[in-house]
Amino acid sequence: MTDEDRQVPAASLSGRIAIVTGASSGIGQATARALIQAGARVVVADVNQGAGEASAQHLRDHGGDAVFVPCDVADAVQVQAMVEATVARFGGVDILVNNAGISGGASLLHDLDIDTWDHVMAVNLRGPFLCAKYALPHLMDSRGVIVNVASTYGLVGAPGAPAYCASKGGVVALTRQLAVDYGPRGVRVNAVCPGYVDTDMGGSRARLGPEGQAAANARREAAAARQPLGRQAHVDEIARVIAFLASGASSFMTGSIVTVDGGCTTTFNHG
Template structure:
């Protein structure tokens, strides 16, 4: 089975026939691309997101392409909703083999003393509490299946970045949570890895859409300018990140756990930030 033309081809070890994958934050961006790539590789996919319209659109797109997908609305910061998400996943497909913790928000751009406490708490709730809750309720099922978990962190979880204190702290937490889970659950047959994307051609949480047109254009120009300073000189396409996520979720990465994989065009090799 192949992925879409932009995403290349799967290998034999990257086939997911008979396996069930849960992808959070799958209404758009990296999550949507990952859900589609997993389905194209044979997985039955649970699409989870707080946005019912866009989330169901992802699931419908997968089904229209001949795949199997089911949408479940979920705020990953809410323990009861996450518990229900896992119960419905098992009720729908009977098992869980792959968890992709992708849901995340940016938190805006302020220095720490300018950041509202409520905004800090919200970023932590989605970006760090969310992966904790999803892992907590998924791990018993993943242990039953000797499954895999991939956490979507960020290069901002590896280095400091301008005006992003909550985002950097939350993604740094995801990075080290990944390592810790690998230690505890490797003996149970569960592999846990993370990807750290750099500049990706996506609008996280529709942030630019909430700006005035001039501000949105300036934000995009600033992002593209920063990406141009990297060794590869551009932003990533979401499929380029999704391919790495699928690799880490698959048997092709069978001796990898606790790995933190940058997909960043070389940005963490340069430290060239243009504020």
């Protein structure tokens, strides 16, 4: 992806109010940036206060209207408070991007710690449920949009990822169900399923040390090289699709599960 490719403008979101969870880094940070570039005002919601504040400040330094609100998406009290803070600051909610997520590491199911399973489900599936629950009354008022960030691992089986696959499969099913109930109420709900993206989910790669990081990235690069486009995505390539789904350019889309995966789910991964 070239720098020129990254400058393709999104459809206008002028004046729209967006919540992006997990927006302190990676896809969430890129999404917040893309929405602001399209004219939206953005709440950066993240459990990491330091990184979240820095992300919001960076957006403001570049002319955006952004504010950080601390939030653990697995905590109902914090989610409700985050939505209320958004409404108090901006006057409503037009867009909810449920991006916050964790990988949960790699394990066969019979070796998987129960607490790890519960934590992955709490962040990856309970989180979108809670955010939608408290945002939907406002989204119905604004005829707004939800974009859920699922994964190709929610569509296919993947080795050593039972909790992550199950949680992201739940996000896919929840997306379709919410589209059924809330389309007649004026709210569109879609999901993106990224494939291999050059990002460090939950900081897991950073904890490996230099050699571990290099090895982990090499494994991802090798896997990505076997798919049709032959590389990992840049976070901006995912963010641009999310911005499209958040905009009026996708006005007749709801319940759609959009793969942004370099073609990896179209073919066997011969490895």
